[in-house]
Amino acid sequence: MSKIIIIGAGIGGLATANLLAKAGYEVHIYEKEAGPGGRAGQFKKDGFTFDTGPSWYLMPDVFAHYFELLGTTVKKELDLVQLKPAYKVFFENNNDVTITGDLEKDAETFETIEAGAGESLKKYVEKSDETYQLSLKHFLYSNFTSTTDFLHPDITKRAGKMLALATTSIDSYVKRFVTNQQLKQILEYPMVFLGTSPFNAPALYSLMSALDFKEGVFYPKGTMYAIVEQLVKLGESFGVHYHYKKGVKRIVVSNGTASGIELESGPKIEADIIISNADLHFTETKLLNAENQTYPQKYWDKQEASPSALLLYLGIKGKVPEFEHHTLLFVEDWKANFDAIYKTKTTPEKASLYISKTSHTDASTAPKGHENIFVLVPLPAGITLTAKETKDLTAHYLNQIKVMTGVDLESRIVSKTSFGPDDFKTKYNSWQSSMLGPSHKLSQSAFFRTPNKSKKVTNLYYVGSGTVPGIGVPMCLISAELIYKRLAGIKRGGRVQSIEPIKDIF
DSSP, X not given: OOEEEEEOOBHHHHHHHHHHHHTTOEEEEEESSSSSBGGGOEEEETTEEEESSOOOBOOHHHHHHHHHHTTOOHHHHOOEEEOSSOEEEXXXXXXXXXXOSOHHHHHHHHHHHSXXXXXXXXXXXXXXXXXXXXXXXXXXXXXXXXGGGGGSHHHHTTHHHHHHHHTSBHHHHHXXXXXXXXXXXXXXXXXXXXXXXXXXXXXXXXXXXXXXXXXXXXXXXXXXXXXXXXXXXXXXXXXXXXXXSOOEEEEEEETTEEEEEEETTSOEEEOSEEEEOSOHHHHHHHSSOGGGOSSOHHHHTTSOBOOXXXXXXXXXXXXXXXXXXXXXXXXXXXXXXXXXXXXXXXXXXSOOEEEEOGGGTOGGGSOTTEEEEEEEEEEOTTOOOOHHHHHHHHHHHXXXXXXXXXXXXXXXXXXEEEEOHHHHHHHHOOGGGOSSSBOOOGGGSGGGSOOSBOSSSBTEEEOSTTSSSOSSHHXXXXXXXXXXXXXXXXOSOSOOSSOOOOOOOO
């Protein structure tokens, strides 16, 4: 039996371990932190429970497919609750809007804001869903190692449309359907979850917009960390070995082949295959010697990072009925906000931001009579903040929330923890202190995204948000399947139907 070492117990690493253990490998995960999850971790303090990162359950069919590959179902593994409403949006100079997740009702809401926007929303969702289904079938589950994928009739007959979507920004595309600023922002906001700007992201990612309206928004009881817990539980059933508080110092390469790892504590561990779920920039520039780097620093100097962020974990006394489980705040000068983050690299004076309140749905995440409030403020990648700057920005954005929503969180805080750019760098070895990895602008998307296999070192692979297909928990589940396909020699695009034992190649 071949031995595989996975560096990092993030979603991608955990998901890959399960598939490969089921395929017959001996799998060991080495994680520098005390527990699993990586960016999708959990934070508890003063009786409050928070997701440390991902908090929006997207692309439910991807989860369903992944669990089915392991011989189980989402229903067995997760206690999903549909959020009703899906989310609420506050605007700087307009009335708030509530999105229900019911297309007919949401179309009526769009119509009250802009004449004709109701039918436009339906058309937008219909076209976005077509793109989504096509992407699932041919692009997201592809390592792009076979040209035949691009010659499939589904692709060739839509080549013109796909090219147009690839070369048009989301912002320009959305304008074809709605012109009202509020409605445009609602359709464009998912780009934040992909770590990019709607003014730079290709319209191909309109596929993200279809999900909330067509399928609704769900929440796994116990927070998103319940996904991590179930991945580990399944891994244990398949015999995966977990090694926590075991940071990796370097990947050992012998005669051009990955042969093991050296731990920060000194020992060297041998293996036949190494898969890194650590930050890809860190893996290439810190864990490998220069002669073994496929993607050295000069490669990264030409790449664009997703934003960094200021995260606030707030325990609030009393209830906050003004907020839903998911709440978004959009500023009036939408473009200036993104320009500050991506172009001028300045801290936004007014920021479009995201608030999660899981205690709205899950009482176990806050003490009785309290709410847990998670605030995410996107900031430019690469910045550093002093303790005073972090404190001042926290007060600044809490005041913005008060002005835009009428909710004074500051006066009701009983527990407060911040997590900023420097923390992303220290805790996750994050390139440019980004919260997500490389952004999803066109030149870093689909077949342009950094591949998941080293070109310099045999049997060295990469999994997670830095490689194909990209950012997000469901994308990391897909990236795990792409590693399985690499090792199994499956070159065709699309999902695999089952995990079969892989013939030992050693």
